[in-house]
Amino acid sequence: xxxxxxxxxxxxxxxxxxxxxxxxxxxxxxxxxxxxxxxxxxxxxxxxxxxxxxxxxxxxxxxxxxxxxxxxxxxxxxxxxxxxxxxxxxxxxxxxxxxxxxxxxxxxxxxxxxxxxxxxxxxxxxxxxxxxxxxxxxxxxxxxxxxxxxxxxxxxxxxxxxxxxxxxxxxxxxxxxxxxxxxxxxxxxxxxxxxxxxxxx
Numbered sequence: 001x002x003x004x005x006x007x008x009x010x011x012x013x014x015x016x017x018x019x020x021x022x023x024x025x026x027x028x029x030x031x032x033x034x035x036x037x038x039x040x041x042x043x044x045x046x047x048x049x050x051x052x053x054x055x056x057x058x059x060x061x062x063x064x065x066x067x068x069x070x071x072x073x074x075x076x077x078x079x080x081x082x083x084x085x086x087x088x089x090x091x092x093x094x095x096x097x098x099x100x101x102x103x104x105x106x107x108x109x110x111x112x113x114x115x116x117x118x119x120x121x122x123x124x125x126x127x128x129x130x131x132x133x134x135x136x137x138x139x140x141x142x143x144x145x146x147x148x149x150x151x152x153x154x155x156x157x158x159x160x161x162x163x164x165x166x167x168x169x170x171x172x173x174x175x176x177x178x179x180x181x182x183x184x185x186x187x188x189x190x191x192x193x194x195x196x197x198x199x200x201x
Contacts, residue, residue: 022053061076077102087109101124108130127147127148129143150173171192175196
Protein backbone atom coordinates (compact mmCIF):
# COMPACT_ATOMS: atom_id res chain seq x y z
CA UNK A 1 0.00 0.00 0.00
CA UNK A 2 2.83 2.37 0.89
CA UNK A 3 4.48 1.74 -2.48
CA UNK A 4 1.21 2.58 -4.25
CA UNK A 5 0.89 5.85 -2.35
CA UNK A 6 4.50 6.79 -3.10
CA UNK A 7 4.04 6.02 -6.79
CA UNK A 8 0.84 8.09 -6.84
CA UNK A 9 2.59 11.06 -5.21
CA UNK A 10 5.43 10.87 -7.72
CA UNK A 11 2.96 10.88 -10.63
CA UNK A 12 1.06 13.84 -9.17
CA UNK A 13 4.25 15.79 -8.50
CA UNK A 14 5.74 15.21 -11.93
CA UNK A 15 2.57 16.22 -13.83
CA UNK A 16 1.85 19.50 -12.03
CA UNK A 17 3.79 22.62 -13.01
CA UNK A 18 6.90 23.22 -10.92
CA UNK A 19 8.74 26.55 -10.84
CA UNK A 20 12.42 25.72 -10.99
CA UNK A 21 14.79 26.70 -8.18
CA UNK A 22 18.44 26.21 -7.25
CA UNK A 23 17.86 22.52 -6.39
CA UNK A 24 16.56 21.82 -9.90
CA UNK A 25 19.20 23.43 -12.09
CA UNK A 26 22.86 24.30 -12.42
CA UNK A 27 23.49 28.00 -12.93
CA UNK A 28 26.53 29.45 -14.59
CA UNK A 29 27.71 33.00 -15.22
CA UNK A 30 29.16 33.80 -18.63
CA UNK A 31 31.80 36.36 -19.57
CA UNK A 32 29.10 38.98 -20.15
CA UNK A 33 27.91 38.59 -16.56
CA UNK A 34 24.70 36.82 -17.60
CA UNK A 35 23.26 33.94 -15.60
CA UNK A 36 22.47 30.90 -17.72
CA UNK A 37 20.96 27.48 -17.02
CA UNK A 38 23.18 24.65 -18.23
CA UNK A 39 21.61 21.57 -16.61
CA UNK A 40 18.25 20.39 -15.29
CA UNK A 41 18.46 18.01 -12.31
CA UNK A 42 14.79 17.79 -11.31
CA UNK A 43 12.14 15.14 -11.94
CA UNK A 44 9.10 17.31 -12.72
CA UNK A 45 7.72 16.91 -16.24
CA UNK A 46 5.77 20.17 -16.36
CA UNK A 47 8.11 23.04 -15.57
CA UNK A 48 8.21 26.82 -15.47
CA UNK A 49 11.57 28.52 -15.90
CA UNK A 50 11.43 31.71 -13.79
CA UNK A 51 12.93 35.10 -14.56
CA UNK A 52 15.11 34.83 -11.43
CA UNK A 53 16.64 31.98 -9.45
CA UNK A 54 18.12 32.79 -6.06
CA UNK A 55 17.93 36.46 -6.96
CA UNK A 56 19.88 36.02 -10.21
CA UNK A 57 18.16 37.10 -13.43
CA UNK A 58 18.10 34.29 -16.00
CA UNK A 59 18.85 35.45 -19.53
CA UNK A 60 19.74 32.31 -21.46
CA UNK A 61 19.38 28.56 -21.67
CA UNK A 62 22.87 27.26 -22.44
CA UNK A 63 23.79 25.19 -25.49
CA UNK A 64 23.81 21.46 -24.85
CA UNK A 65 27.16 19.69 -25.12
CA UNK A 66 27.70 18.01 -28.47
CA UNK A 67 29.77 14.84 -28.25
CA UNK A 68 31.60 14.32 -31.53
CA UNK A 69 32.40 10.69 -30.68
CA UNK A 70 28.77 9.53 -30.66
CA UNK A 71 27.39 12.46 -32.66
CA UNK A 72 24.81 13.33 -29.99
CA UNK A 73 23.96 15.99 -27.41
CA UNK A 74 24.00 15.75 -23.62
CA UNK A 75 23.18 18.06 -20.72
CA UNK A 76 20.69 20.92 -20.33
CA UNK A 77 17.10 19.61 -20.46
CA UNK A 78 17.74 16.70 -22.84
CA UNK A 79 15.89 13.39 -22.35
CA UNK A 80 14.10 14.43 -19.13
CA UNK A 81 10.63 13.28 -20.15
CA UNK A 82 9.31 16.86 -20.14
CA UNK A 83 5.77 17.41 -21.41
CA UNK A 84 5.25 21.16 -20.87
CA UNK A 85 7.69 24.06 -20.56
CA UNK A 86 6.99 27.74 -19.97
CA UNK A 87 9.61 30.48 -20.03
CA UNK A 88 9.43 33.70 -18.00
CA UNK A 89 10.20 37.17 -19.30
CA UNK A 90 13.86 38.13 -19.55
CA UNK A 91 15.06 34.98 -21.31
CA UNK A 92 16.26 36.00 -24.77
CA UNK A 93 18.02 32.89 -26.07
CA UNK A 94 17.25 29.15 -25.99
CA UNK A 95 20.43 27.20 -26.66
CA UNK A 96 21.43 24.60 -29.19
CA UNK A 97 19.94 21.17 -28.50
CA UNK A 98 18.77 22.29 -25.07
CA UNK A 99 15.33 20.58 -25.03
CA UNK A 100 16.07 17.80 -27.47
CA UNK A 101 14.40 14.38 -27.18
CA UNK A 102 11.65 14.97 -24.62
CA UNK A 103 7.87 14.48 -24.89
CA UNK A 104 7.04 18.17 -24.94
CA UNK A 105 3.56 18.93 -26.26
CA UNK A 106 3.28 22.55 -25.19
CA UNK A 107 5.72 25.43 -24.83
CA UNK A 108 5.04 29.01 -23.78
CA UNK A 109 7.69 31.41 -25.03
CA UNK A 110 8.40 34.83 -23.49
CA UNK A 111 8.05 38.11 -25.41
CA UNK A 112 11.73 38.76 -24.61
CA UNK A 113 12.89 35.81 -26.74
CA UNK A 114 15.09 36.70 -29.74
CA UNK A 115 16.88 33.47 -30.63
CA UNK A 116 15.97 29.79 -30.80
CA UNK A 117 19.15 27.90 -31.62
CA UNK A 118 19.87 24.79 -33.66
CA UNK A 119 18.01 21.60 -32.60
CA UNK A 120 16.57 23.39 -29.54
CA UNK A 121 13.21 21.56 -29.56
CA UNK A 122 13.89 18.77 -32.03
CA UNK A 123 12.33 15.35 -31.44
CA UNK A 124 9.39 16.27 -29.25
CA UNK A 125 5.59 16.20 -29.61
CA UNK A 126 4.86 19.93 -29.96
CA UNK A 127 1.46 20.48 -31.56
CA UNK A 128 1.09 24.26 -31.41
CA UNK A 129 3.34 27.26 -30.88
CA UNK A 130 2.95 31.02 -30.66
CA UNK A 131 6.16 32.82 -31.55
CA UNK A 132 6.91 36.13 -29.77
CA UNK A 133 6.95 39.36 -31.76
CA UNK A 134 10.70 40.01 -31.51
CA UNK A 135 11.97 36.56 -32.34
CA UNK A 136 14.67 37.05 -34.99
CA UNK A 137 16.26 33.64 -35.54
CA UNK A 138 15.02 30.05 -35.71
CA UNK A 139 18.03 27.74 -36.02
CA UNK A 140 18.64 24.63 -38.11
CA UNK A 141 16.32 21.72 -37.17
CA UNK A 142 15.00 23.76 -34.22
CA UNK A 143 11.53 22.16 -34.41
CA UNK A 144 12.22 19.11 -36.56
CA UNK A 145 10.33 15.90 -35.77
CA UNK A 146 7.37 17.40 -33.91
CA UNK A 147 3.61 17.52 -34.57
CA UNK A 148 3.04 21.13 -35.59
CA UNK A 149 0.15 21.67 -38.01
CA UNK A 150 0.20 25.46 -38.46
CA UNK A 151 2.83 28.17 -38.15
CA UNK A 152 2.38 31.92 -38.12
CA UNK A 153 5.82 33.49 -38.16
CA UNK A 154 6.25 36.70 -36.14
CA UNK A 155 6.77 40.07 -37.88
CA UNK A 156 10.47 40.43 -37.06
CA UNK A 157 11.87 37.01 -37.86
CA UNK A 158 14.57 37.22 -40.54
CA UNK A 159 16.27 33.82 -40.49
CA UNK A 160 14.83 30.30 -40.58
CA UNK A 161 17.49 27.61 -40.62
CA UNK A 162 17.91 24.43 -42.64
CA UNK A 163 15.37 21.70 -41.83
CA UNK A 164 13.92 23.91 -39.07
CA UNK A 165 10.49 22.26 -39.36
CA UNK A 166 11.43 18.95 -40.94
CA UNK A 167 8.95 16.09 -40.42
CA UNK A 168 6.03 17.80 -38.75
CA UNK A 169 2.36 17.73 -39.77
CA UNK A 170 2.21 21.20 -41.27
CA UNK A 171 -0.59 22.20 -43.60
CA UNK A 172 -0.60 26.00 -43.13
CA UNK A 173 2.28 28.50 -43.09
CA UNK A 174 2.08 32.30 -42.90
CA UNK A 175 5.22 34.35 -43.60
CA UNK A 176 5.76 38.00 -42.62
CA UNK A 177 7.41 40.59 -44.87
CA UNK A 178 10.54 40.45 -42.70
CA UNK A 179 11.62 37.06 -44.06
CA UNK A 180 14.37 37.59 -46.62
CA UNK A 181 15.52 34.02 -47.23
CA UNK A 182 14.92 30.42 -46.25
CA UNK A 183 17.58 27.76 -45.90
CA UNK A 184 17.31 24.35 -47.59
CA UNK A 185 14.61 21.81 -46.72
CA UNK A 186 12.99 23.99 -44.05
CA UNK A 187 9.61 22.28 -44.45
CA UNK A 188 10.64 18.91 -45.83
CA UNK A 189 8.44 16.00 -44.74
CA UNK A 190 5.21 17.99 -44.38
CA UNK A 191 1.99 18.19 -46.39
CA UNK A 192 1.56 21.93 -46.83
CA UNK A 193 -1.55 23.06 -48.66
CA UNK A 194 -1.93 26.70 -47.59
CA UNK A 195 0.88 29.28 -47.77
CA UNK A 196 0.79 33.05 -47.28
CA UNK A 197 4.04 34.57 -48.52
CA UNK A 198 5.58 37.85 -47.36
CA UNK A 199 6.73 40.44 -49.88
CA UNK A 200 10.44 39.77 -49.37
CA UNK A 201 10.46 35.97 -49.56
